[in-house]
Amino acid sequence: MSFILLSAENISKVLLLNNKRKTVLNNINLHIKRGEIVGLLGVNGAGKTTLASIISSLHPATVGDVLFNGQSIYDNLKAYRLKLGYCPQQPNFENNLSVRENLVFAGHYYGMNTHDINTKAAQLMDMFELTSYADVTPDKLSGGYQRRLLIARTIMHNPELVILDEPTVGLDPYMRRALINSIKSLKKENIAVLLTTHYLDEIQELVDRVYILDDGHIAAHGTLAELNQQYGTTNLEALFFAATAKKITETL
Amino acid sequence: MKFIKSTTFNTFLWLLWRDIRALRKTFVSQWIDYSFIMCAVVVLNNYFMTAFGMPASFGVHMLVSQSIASMIWLVTSDTNMLAMDVHGPKTISYELTLPITYKLVYLKYACAFVIKAIAINLASFPLGALCVLNKIDVGAIAPLKFLGITIFAAIVIALFSMMLAMLFKSIDALSKFWMRWGMIIWMFSGLYTPWYIMVQASTWGGYATLLNPLLYCLEAAHAAFMGQQQFINFWLCVLAIIAFGTTFAFVGMYFFKKRLDCV
Numbered sequence: 409m410s411f412i413l414l415s416a417e418n419i420s421k422v423l424l425l426n427n428k429r430k431t432v433l434n435n436i437n438l439h440i441k442r443g444e445i446v447g448l449l450g451v452n453g454a455g456k457t458t459l460a461s462i463i464s465s466l467h468p469a470t471v472g473d474v475l476f477n478g479q480s481i482y483d484n485l486k487a488y489r490l491k492l493g494y495c496p497q498q499p500n501f502e503n504n505l506s507v508r509e510n511l512v513f514a515g516h517y518y519g520m521n522t523h524d525i526n527t528k529a530a531q532l533m534d535m536f537e538l539t540s541y542a543d544v545t546p547d548k549l550s551g552g553y554q555r556r557l558l559i560a561r562t563i564m565h566n567p568e569l570v571i572l573d574e575p576t577v578g579l580d581p582y583m584r585r586a587l588i589n590s591i592k593s594l595k596k597e598n599i600a601v602l603l604t605t606h607y608l609d610e611i612q613e614l615v616d617r618v619y620i621l622d623d624g625h626i627a628a629h630g631t632l633a634e635l636n637q638q639y640g641t642t643n644l645e646a647l648f649f650a651a652t653a654k655k656i657t658e659t660l
Numbered sequence: 661m662k663f664i665k666s667t668t669f670n671t672f673l674w675l676l677w678r679d680i681r682a683l684r685k686t687f688v689s690q691w692i693d694y695s696f697i698m699c700a701v702v703v704l705n706n707y708f709m710t711a712f713g714m715p716a717s718f719g720v721h722m723l724v725s726q727s728i729a730s731m732i733w734l735v736t737s738d739t740n741m742l743a744m745d746v747h748g749p750k751t752i753s754y755e756l757t758l759p760i761t762y763k764l765v766y767l768k769y770a771c772a773f774v775i776k777a778i779a780i781n782l783a784s785f786p787l788g789a790l791c792v793l794n795k796i797d798v799g800a801i802a803p804l805k806f807l808g809i810t811i812f813a814a815i816v817i818a819l820f821s822m823m824l825a826m827l828f829k830s831i832d833a834l835s836k837f838w839m840r841w842g843m844i845i846w847m848f849s850g851l852y853t854p855w856y857i858m859v860q861a862s863t864w865g866g867y868a869t870l871l872n873p874l875l876y877c878l879e880a881a882h883a884a885f886m887g888q889q890q891f892i893n894f895w896l897c898v899l900a901i902i903a904f905g906t907t908f909a910f911v912g913m914y915f916f917k918k919r920l921d922c923v
Contacts, residue, residue, distance in 0.1 A: 466757050468923045485923060486668055489759040500751035504682040516674040517758050519667040 412478075413600050414463065414569055415439040419472035421458055421624075432458050434625045436472070440569065443598040445591070447615035449605060449648065454621040456604040457497060460573045463602065464494035476569075490518060493567035497574050499554045501546035507557055508533065508542040511564050518565035525564075532560040536590060552583030559590055563599065570594060571602045576610065588613060608644045620651045627651045671760040672768055679772035683779065691783045694730045698788035701726045706792045717886065719792040724885045725851045727785050728813055728877050731777040732846070735818045736838070738773045743825035743834055746919055753920075762922045766822070766913050773818040778810060800887035805894060809884050812898060813877035816905040820873055823912035826919050849874035854882065854890045873904040 421433040433455045440446045448456050461467045463474055465481055465488060474481045481488040501510055508529060515525035533539045536556040546554055555575055562570055572591065576584045591614055594601050603614060611618050612632070619629040628635055628651040636642060639650040706719020715721075745752055755765045789796065828834040848858070848869050855875060859866030869875050880897035888894060916922075 464757055465923050466753055467921050482923070485761075486759040489757060490667065492757070494757045496753060498749060500749070500754040502678060502751075504685070505678065513674060513678055517671045517760075519670050519759075 411441050412439050413442045413444075413476065414602075415475045416459070416463055417473050417475060419459065419462060419469045419474070421455075421462065421467075422470045423458075432624050433462070433469075436621075436626055438619055438626070438629070440600050440602055442568070442600055443595065444617065445595055445601040445603060445615045447603050447605065447611040447618040448621060449608070449611050449618055450621035451606060451652070455624045456606075456621055457573055459621070460494075460571050460602065460604050461496075464492060464571050465489060466494065490565070491568045493562035493565070493570040495558050495562040495570065495572045495575060497577065499546065499558055501554070501557070501561075503545050503547045506543045506545055507538055507549070510546060510557065510561055514561045514564040520565060528564060528566075532564060535593070536560045537586070550583075552579050552586075555579060555583070555587060556590065559587070563594065567599065569600045569602070571604075573604050574606070575603070576605070576607065608648060612644050620648060622652045667759050668761070668764065671758050672764050675755060675758075675760070675765070675768050676771055676775075679768070680775055683776050687780070687783075690734070690780050694734075694780050695784040695787045698723075698726050698730065698784045699791050701729075702788045702791040706795060717795060720795050720797075720886060721852075721882065723785075723788050723792050724881050725878060726788060727781055727810070728817075728874070728881055729846075729851070730781045730784065731810075731814050732817050732821075732874075734777040734780055735773045735814070735821050736842075738776065739818070739821040739825045740831075740834070742769055742822070743828075744831055746826070746916075747831050750920070756920065756922045762917055762920070763913050766916045767909070770815070770818045770822060770909075773822075774811070774814040777814045777818070781810065781814075797887065800885070802884045805884035806881065809877070809880045809894070809898070812901050812905075813881060816873055816877060816901045816908065819905050819908035819912060823908045823915070826912050826915035845872055845874060848872060850878040850882070850891075855879055855892055856890065873901070873908075876900040876904070 416436055416438040419433055419436040419438075420431065422429050422431050424430075436455075436459060438446075438448075438459075448459065450456050458467070462469045465474075465485060476488050476491070502513070505513060511529040511532060512525055515528060520528070530539075533542055536559065538553065538556060538560065541549060541553060546557055549557065559572065559575060562572070575591070576587050579587065588610060591601060591603065603610070605611060615632075617629065617631050618635070620627045620635075628638070628647075630638065632644060632647070635647050635651070639647050641647040641650055702719055702723045705714070705722035709718055710716055742752075752765070755768075756762055758765075760768075824837060825834060828837060849872050850858070850869075855866065855869065858869055876892070876897040879892040880894050880901070883891035883894045883897070
């Protein structure tokens with residue numbers, strides 16, 4: 409099983425909300441292969457961001473473990489983080505630094521040498537069409553360009569695994585298309601991607617496999633073809649409704 | 661393993677450098693602000709309050725007190741910004757996914773606040789000293805001790821302020837603490853009088869102030885600048901500052917982890 413880059417094993421997360429314990433993730437098992445794009449699909453509040461933040465080592469799981477190349481990430485957290493790029497839902501830039509400096513500093517945080525940093529920063533600004541904004545601070549950028557910068561910063565240090573948490577939320581169609589193309593280019597570089605989203609078309613276009621998360625547990629997982637066969641559906645929308653039908657009926 | 665360790669240190673230094681270089685943009689403006697306050701406090705207490713019956717050395721006493729006060733204001737302002745981020749947008753989450761432990765992220769903030777406070781304080785202090793030059797007993801000054809206690813005081817103030825910022829569950833609760841208790845802690849820290857005067861006025865009240873970490877900063881700073889006679893032993897103050905600082909650091913880091921639920 410050496411081709412599995414990351415696996416989340418029996419992950420549960422209990423949060424204290426208004427002094428009540430709430431299980432937001434319940435016994436989640438998930439794996440990502442090297443160079444694969446895996447989608448994490450679910451409605452708002454399904455637990456996608458919580459799961460992504462646990463895999464990104466930002467928050468701990470209450471129960472369970474995350475293995476990277478077969479080893480628990482908690483055994484050597486720093487080594488894991490050197491190979492990980494986490495792109496959160498909300499921009500968390502340093503607004504005292506320009507676009508270029510955000511990338512340059514990101515390179516330094518990960519111990520890259522100055523030559524590689526400058527080369528990679530220039531390459532990424534070119535790739536994400538940020539060159540003309542190189543000396544602008546991120547707070548002056550539009551939402552779409554901020555997202556581009558977030559992704560550029562995420563892959564600055566050549567990670568093996570990238571976690572993108574709803575990267576296209578609130579973007580106009582042009583920006584969204586540009587970002588989808590950017591995500592595709594990560595696959596070409598053999599970077600594994602965990603993409604959380606609630607946009608079905610993104611899953612359809614981008615991912616190799618999908619995990620459908622429903623109310624803190626995995627309702628279905630597999631390739632789209634496998635899942636359509638399993639649920640007797642022909643498209644992702646029908647599949648999504650079939651996999652999460654119980655909840656939708658309850659909600660209605 | 662060696663590479664990872666060096667990467668951690670490297671990450672720490674670059675994060676620190678990022679924060680310190682942000683000071684370049686505001687340094688001159690803040691230096692002017694704090695120099696004005698420093699000079700105003702010293703002139704008032706050296707020329708007007710002595711005419712009102714205060715001791716001749718009162719201006720010098722307040723010069724030293726104000727240097728600590730400046731650092732408290734600077735650090736508190738910075739920790740409030742950190743608290744607002746921790747309780748709000750959490751941009752700090754980026755640092756918590758870098759190859760560095762949360763404890764080092766916490767200490768990095770403390771270091772950045774300390775360096776900023778010391779830089780502005782040391783730049784504005786000479787202007788205050790000029791205003792009270794005729795009253796300064798140069799022979800009583802222990803420059804290295806004064807520099808050392810300035811650094812130690814800035815560290816304990818930063819760790820104290822950061823601990824409080826992490827301890828409270830909301831910005832509102834933190835603001836209320838500073839409004840209700842901050843001024844009391846400050847007023848009973850040896851700001852206006854040496855500790856022994858407080859003990860003479862009220863034995864129990866004086867001894868109660870020994871629980872105040874700021875007391876040791878002010879007593880030691882006064883002892884280093886004005887001579888040891890009237891103040892608590894300098895080295896005893898340093899020991900107390902180390903003990904308080906260590907406690908604040910551990911408690912602060914515990915609540916930092918709890919507040920952010922980080923690994």
